[in-house]
Amino acid sequence: MTKKLTNTYLIPYVLWIGLFVVAPLAMVLYYSFFDIQGHFSFENYVRFFTPIYLRMTVSSIGYACLITFFTLLIAYPTAYLLTKMKNRRLWLMLIILPTWINVLLKAYAFIGLLSTYGPVDTLLALSGIGRKQILFTGFSFVFVSVYLFIPFMILPIYNSLEKLNDSFVEAAYDLGASAWATFRRVIFPLTLEGVKSGVQAVFIPALSLFMLTRLIAGNRVITLGTAIEEHFLVTQDWGMGATIAVFLILAMIVVMALMGKGWLKRW
Amino acid sequence: MTEKTIIQFDHVAKRFDGEIILRDINFEIERGKFYTLLGPSGCGKTTILRLIAGFLEPSEGTITFDGQLVNKIPPNKRQVNTVFQDYALFPHLNVFENVAFGLRINKLANKEIEPRVKEALHFVNLDGYQNREIAELSGGQKQRVAIARAIVNRPQVLLLDEPLSALDLKLRTAMQVELRQLQRRLGITFIFVTHDQEEALAMSDEIFVLNQGKIEQSGSPRSIYDEPINRFVADFIGESNIIPGTMLRDRVVSFAGKTFDCVDQGFDEMESVEIVIRPEDLELKPQGEGMLQVRVESQLFRGVHYEMIGKDADGNSWMIHSTKSAQIGEAIGLFFEPEAIHVMRHDETEEDFDRRLESYEGADHD
Numbered sequence: 001m002t003k004k005l006t007n008t009y010l011i012p013y014v015l016w017i018g019l020f021v022v023a024p025l026a027m028v029l030y031y032s033f034f035d036i037q038g039h040f041s042f043e044n045y046v047r048f049f050t051p052i053y054l055r056m057t058v059s060s061i062g063y064a065c066l067i068t069f070f071t072l073l074i075a076y077p078t079a080y081l082l083t084k085m086k087n088r089r090l091w092l093m094l095i096i097l098p099t100w101i102n103v104l105l106k107a108y109a110f111i112g113l114l115s116t117y118g119p120v121d122t123l124l125a126l127s128g129i130g131r132k133q134i135l136f137t138g139f140s141f142v143f144v145s146v147y148l149f150i151p152f153m154i155l156p157i158y159n160s161l162e163k164l165n166d167s168f169v170e171a172a173y174d175l176g177a178s179a180w181a182t183f184r185r186v187i188f189p190l191t192l193e194g195v196k197s198g199v200q201a202v203f204i205p206a207l208s209l210f211m212l213t214r215l216i217a218g219n220r221v222i223t224l225g226t227a228i229e230e231h232f233l234v235t236q237d238w239g240m241g242a243t244i245a246v247f248l249i250l251a252m253i254v255v256m257a258l259m260g261k262g263w264l265k266r267w
Numbered sequence: 268m269t270e271k272t273i274i275q276f277d278h279v280a281k282r283f284d285g286e287i288i289l290r291d292i293n294f295e296i297e298r299g300k301f302y303t304l305l306g307p308s309g310c311g312k313t314t315i316l317r318l319i320a321g322f323l324e325p326s327e328g329t330i331t332f333d334g335q336l337v338n339k340i341p342p343n344k345r346q347v348n349t350v351f352q353d354y355a356l357f358p359h360l361n362v363f364e365n366v367a368f369g370l371r372i373n374k375l376a377n378k379e380i381e382p383r384v385k386e387a388l389h390f391v392n393l394d395g396y397q398n399r400e401i402a403e404l405s406g407g408q409k410q411r412v413a414i415a416r417a418i419v420n421r422p423q424v425l426l427l428d429e430p431l432s433a434l435d436l437k438l439r440t441a442m443q444v445e446l447r448q449l450q451r452r453l454g455i456t457f458i459f460v461t462h463d464q465e466e467a468l469a470m471s472d473e474i475f476v477l478n479q480g481k482i483e484q485s486g487s488p489r490s491i492y493d494e495p496i497n498r499f500v501a502d503f504i505g506e507s508n509i510i511p512g513t514m515l516r517d518r519v520v521s522f523a524g525k526t527f528d529c530v531d532q533g534f535d536e537m538e539s540v541e542i543v544i545r546p547e548d549l550e551l552k553p554q555g556e557g558m559l560q561v562r563v564e565s566q567l568f569r570g571v572h573y574e575m576i577g578k579d580a581d582g583n584s585w586m587i588h589s590t591k592s593a594q595i596g597e598a599i600g601l602f603f604e605p606e607a608i609h610v611m612r613h614d615e616t617e618e619d620f621d622r623r624l625e626s627y628e629g630a631d632h633d
């Protein structure tokens with residue numbers, strides 16, 4: 001009886017997962033085996049291992065790593081500072097607030113800020129450094145991406161720092177540890193869980209960024225996400241787009257396996 | 268200050284946001300003794316411990332350690348280690364690495380670390396537990412690891428912040444004995460914080476009784492139990508019958524409408540005082556015998572003894588601990604020795620109290 005009831009409750013969830021997760025994944029996999037003429041082939045997979053796509057993959061992973069690294073570098077100290085603040089709720093709110101604004105709007109705002117003769121450019125000129133091309137560079141791409149991802153890194157780290165018992169920190173000091181040793185040997189290992197969640201929340205989306213590559217990086221950065229978009233919308237080569245998506249999904253599975261709890265245990 | 272002194276508090280006060288936590292604390296801690304800071308929650312005992320550990324800085328006064336002023340020395344530079352109330356064992360490290368933590372921080376070689384960790388674990392009877400994870404340990408074992416982690420660094424002073432409060436009664440009693448033995452074997456100073464007076468009496472060489480941010484009385488367990496300075500100490504340490512009385516002259520006191528011989532001296536004639544008689548010093552006698560007549564109002568069986576409440580003709584309540592029982596409503600006599608009566612002066616400072624006691628006890632004690 002109870003078992004039957006439990007199964008009934010499961011129906012909406014199973015339907016949802018089936019229609020919007022399993023079915024699309026199956027379709028992506030299915031399409032990846034058809035070439036542009038609609039013939040079944042493995043050609044797409046062979047093509048993925050050609051230098052063009054491999055270079056794109058390396059560049060994608062490289063940029064995602066860079067973005068994740070800088071996001072972490074900024075988010076961890078910020079989260080730590082946040083736990084020491086008096087008005088934590090307010091500060092947390094201010095950090096979350098920008099995530100409510102559409103990414104596209106934020107991207108356009110940055111175009112305005114970073115463009116030639118824009119405020120930043122003018123500031124550089126006035127300070128004597130001289131005008132520089134900021135927009136449409138790898139730098140601006142990483143910079144804006146980091147800005148977009150910071151809240152997603154701060155939240156899990158903040159939560160794990162919040163849960164960290166103060167007495168662990170005191171015990172470390174008591175046993176002679178300096179502030180740095182306490183951080184390295186106690187605080188960081190005990191908040192690793194949050195860091196991993198944050199890395200997952202940033203690295204995986206960073207791998208498939210596509211709009212920003214055009215708006216901010218001016219197609220100077222071509223990631224796998226951009227390639228998928230191009231194939232589906234421009235070249236109409238759905239098979240190749242689907243194949244890249246398959247590899248992207250594989251990459252995500254690898255990241256999740258690496259950052260998962262099973263992996264933590266062995267640490 | 269003598270050779271033996273390791274820690275000295277000189278007019279130490281501590282305030283948080285204008286609220287006074289400690290006021291004018293003065294004491295000396297000697298090497299190799301077991302001290303207990305005893306008091307109800309919020310009395311400031313943990314604050315004193317944190318001042319010694321270096322987690323807090325005094326608002327006023329000076330703290331010296333081994334002759335050095337340490338007011339501003341951070342905890343990681345002090346030769347004291349703490350056993351925390353919740354143990355604070357690092358959950359990401361196993362037993363060995365927890366104990367080795369302080370040694371690794373001090374950059375000791377691996378071949379030196381291993382014997383020291385093993386020795387520390389041996390001291391707390393945890394041989395063979397090196398590779399256990401913290402989550403696998405029981406409360407008592409965590410307690411021991413916490414102690415091992417502290418003593419492995421060979422501190423001069425070990426601070427223990429209510430370390431037994433989370434253990435069940437049997438284990439707590441066993442750990443009291445173990446801690447006391449450990450302190451003797453190591454020969455270092457233990458400063459133990461507790462609100463449990465039995466724990467304090469059982470383990471300490473010297474007890475500081477604290478209340479509302481100041482030390483009410485300090486001394487050996489015996490002297491504090493037998494000669495409490497005031498109502499608070501008498502009430503907090505053990506059970507007490509505290510009855511108003513009048514000191515007629517030296518060694519003669521009147522209370523409950525009668526006059527009794529006692530051993531206390533140094534009061535003004537006809538001074539109003541409070542007298543203390545411990546419930547176990549009252550002996551049950553048949554009606555008409557003894558020094559006081561009371562009517563039994565209630566009786567509880569406590570296991571080792573009966574606890575009775577009796578009322579005398581003046582309306583004073585008397586708590587009696589006796590292995591004999593009585594009937595509720597029965598009239599009984601109470602007998603007690605003159606030594607069982609302890610007379611307390613109102614608002615006497617500890618210095619005056621000690622001086623007065625020494626004036627007449629010195630002869631028969633030393």
